[in-house]
């Protein structure tokens with residue numbers, strides 16, 4: 001094993017695997033010869049991709065290009081047809097230890113039925129060792145949710161629901177954020193604020209892989225771009 005590079009920033013202090021898993025050369029994601037066949041169609045073909053600690057990678061491409069498919073492979077929700085996917089030193093396995101270090105925001109919002117916005121955030125916080133009410137309050141404010149904090153997410157607008165999902169992902173410690181079209185349904189001001197927030201997360205040593213359609217949003221988070229087309233991923 002080559003030299004180990006650890007960066008323990010504000011988002012990472014409570015991380016379960018800091019100091020346990022060695023990230024060779026700061027590599028957080030390593031994809032080698034990844035192919036994925038869905039419904040008899042080769043969606044991804046021999047993809048090779050690396051993401052380092054503190055990097056934001058934006059997957060861009062037309063509808064159906066395979067961006068969500070790639071994110072689902074990184075989250076361990078989809079088994080590749082062939083090739084290797086390594087996340088934080090291991091194959092994504094969906095085990096609790098994996099989810100302690102990785103936060104995933106899917107394209108479709110989901111939440112715990114019967115809980116208010118604040119209760120949802122508190123539950124996510126408790127699950128990941130964040131019990132500080134002031135921290136929950138700060139996130140509620142940061143994501144513009146104060147007036148709807150006691151409401152059920154089902155009664156929120158689509159942009160407000162997206163904010164709840166993003167707040168939950170950024171509230172807890174993690175080392176890698178996987179975000180499927182996080183800018184979707186957000187107004188322009190909040191898109192640009194989210195870009196700044198993700199940049200700060202990366203400055204703290206976290207890595208982000210996101211799929212996005214909004215070029216201005218991708219620029220606002222200073223992301224490296226990877227174009228997904230014809231089953232291939234071409235990085236800048």
Ligand SMILES: Nc1ncnc2c1ncn2[C@@H]1O[C@H](COP(=O)(O)OP(=O)(O)OP(=O)(O)O)[C@@H](O)[C@H]1O
Pocket residue numbers: 038039043061062063064065066067068069070211
């Ligand atoms: N379960 C499935 N069975 C068969 N085909 C699938 C399945 N899931 C996805 N696909 C196909 O795989 C291709 C890639 O889909 P994917 O959702 O990854 O695209 P995307 O780049 O995220 O698109 P969008 O920008 O519209 O979100 C599409 O042609 C889609 O129809």
